[in-house]
Amino acid sequence: MSLKVAIVGAGLIGPRHAQSVISNSSTELTALVDPAPTGEATASQLKTNYYHTVAALLASTHRPDAAIVCTPNHTHVPVAKELLAGGVHVLLEKPVSDTLETGRSLLEFAQAPERAHLKLLVGHHRRFNPYVRATKSVLDRGSLGRPIAVNGLWTLYKPDAYFAPPGDWRASRTRGGGVIPINLVHDIDLMHHLFGPIVRVQAERTLPQRPSPPHDADEGAALTLRFASGVVGTFLVCDATPSPHNFETGTGENPLIPRSPTGDGSDFCRIFGSDASFSVPDLTRWSYDGRLEKSWSHPLTVDTIPLPDDAAPFDLQLAHFVDVVRGTATPSCSGEDGLRALIVCEAVQKAMQTGQPVEIDVDLLAQSKS
Ligand SMILES: NC(=O)c1ccc[n+]([C@@H]2O[C@H](COP(=O)([O-])OP(=O)(O)OC[C@H]3O[C@@H](n4cnc5c(N)ncnc54)[C@H](O)[C@@H]3O)[C@@H](O)[C@H]2O)c1
Numbered sequence: 001m002s003l004k005v006a007i008v009g010a011g012l013i014g015p016r017h018a019q020s021v022i023s024n025s026s027t028e029l030t031a032l033v034d035p036a037p038t039g040e041a042t043a044s045q046l047k048t049n050y051y052h053t054v055a056a057l058l059a060s061t062h063r064p065d066a067a068i069v070c071t072p073n074h075t076h077v078p079v080a081k082e083l084l085a086g087g088v089h090v091l092l093e094k095p096v097s098d099t100l101e102t103g104r105s106l107l108e109f110a111q112a113p114e115r116a117h118l119k120l121l122v123g124h125h126r127r128f129n130p131y132v133r134a135t136k137s138v139l140d141r142g143s144l145g146r147p148i149a150v151n152g153l154w155t156l157y158k159p160d161a162y163f164a165p166p167g168d169w170r171a172s173r174t175r176g177g178g179v180i181p182i183n184l185v186h187d188i189d190l191m192h193h194l195f196g197p198i199v200r201v202q203a204e205r206t207l208p209q210r211p212s213p214p215h216d217a218d219e220g221a222a223l224t225l226r227f228a229s230g231v232v233g234t235f236l237v238c239d240a241t242p243s244p245h246n247f248e249t250g251t252g253e254n255p256l257i258p259r260s261p262t263g264d265g266s267d268f269c270r271i272f273g274s275d276a277s278f279s280v281p282d283l284t285r286w287s288y289d290g291r292l293e294k295s296w297s298h299p300l301t302v303d304t305i306p307l308p309d310d311a312a313p314f315d316l317q318l319a320h321f322v323d324v325v326r327g328t329a330t331p332s333c334s335g336e337d338g339l340r341a342l343i344v345c346e347a348v349q350k351a352m353q354t355g356q357p358v359e360i361d362v363d364l365l366a367q368s369k370s
């Protein structure tokens, strides 16, 4: 039986998810929900049923098994709660919420016993990027030995036009702008995916390059990270320097940001293990395999890991959602993982302000329980 899936929010990204649902024979697109006047036309282009509101959808004969929520950030929590209350599994676009408080309230709501059978996933689809899949499998098969440290970069240059209305909120810290919540959040989620939870951060702010006012959002920082596993990391983030060393330029995943002209040359992540180290996106592994011993006095052995299939991350994410709903997989990015990325971003901002290390409780709901 195919899974009935509704898309909630038909702006930029909703129709892309709809295409994945249509193209997978395990899923059936049952409806599209969007209160905007353009919603009905989008639904008819997708040859699906149209509803103004989630409430109307839930009361209809097209009630779905699962929904993908692609609405503006501040509506994620209320829309997800309404769907869960209606017995619908939810894949929620990132970020999980616009504030930590509402994010925590969603997790508590989703974990209530009467809803414990329902799945809540967060759409950090980069986890399904081929470079990330390659890196994760290198780590999971122990090919680097015990992971010791990670060194990451997200550096590039954003032009003035990016901060012009209607994007002027991006220059404002209080309106959710700045490189930490907008960009670093993705790298934090990837590091969580690869190494598990971050439990302590320290941060030093970069020299501001843009005029204030109007710019009061963060431009960058040098970070020190400690993971619960004992892995340590450093990470440099800055959106005011011309540089190819970032996920988008390195992998070419975002059509608006051209891939590096040097191809794999623009590295953005290096991982160090007890047996080998690895760099991304060139997927090069450095070891002493085949040598008499591990020693700096021998030449390193260099291998390149092949990229896996180039299946679209949105298609893989949908297939994973189906598997989770059917009970054959556990969520790659759960609601808790989505919230954890936001909590670490907030900790980074606090560390930048105070100059002090900030500890993060592995139990995310600890604060609201106490
Ligand atoms: N994973 C990704 O690559 C990716 C890319 C873009 C956006 N996103 C995320 O997806 C979300 C949507 O982004 P977008 O760029 O498509 O935004 P958008 O503004 O283009 O579209 C949002 C749509 O939601 C509709 N909407 C608002 N309230 C609604 C409600 N209560 N019920 C149903 N529909 C409602 C709006 O009318 C609009 O059509 C954001 O949270 C964003 O962070 C993710």
Ligand SMILES: *[C@@H]1O[C@H](CO)[C@@H](O)[C@H](O)[C@H]1NC(C)=O
Pocket (backbone or CB within 6 Å): 072, 073, 095, 176, 177, 181, 182
């Ligand atoms: C919220 O959603 C938009 C897409 O509409 C995205 O570009 C932005 O980064 C998100 N905001 C935050 C603070 O994460």
Ligand SMILES: *[C@@H]1O[C@H](CO)[C@@H](O)[C@H](O)[C@H]1NC(C)=O
Pocket (backbone or CB within 6 Å): 023, 024, 025, 026, 315, 316, 318, 319, 320, 322, 323
């Ligand atoms: C559709 O989803 C199923 C379930 O996860 C998966 O096995 C299959 O490969 C997917 N099909 C496509 C075309 O992505």
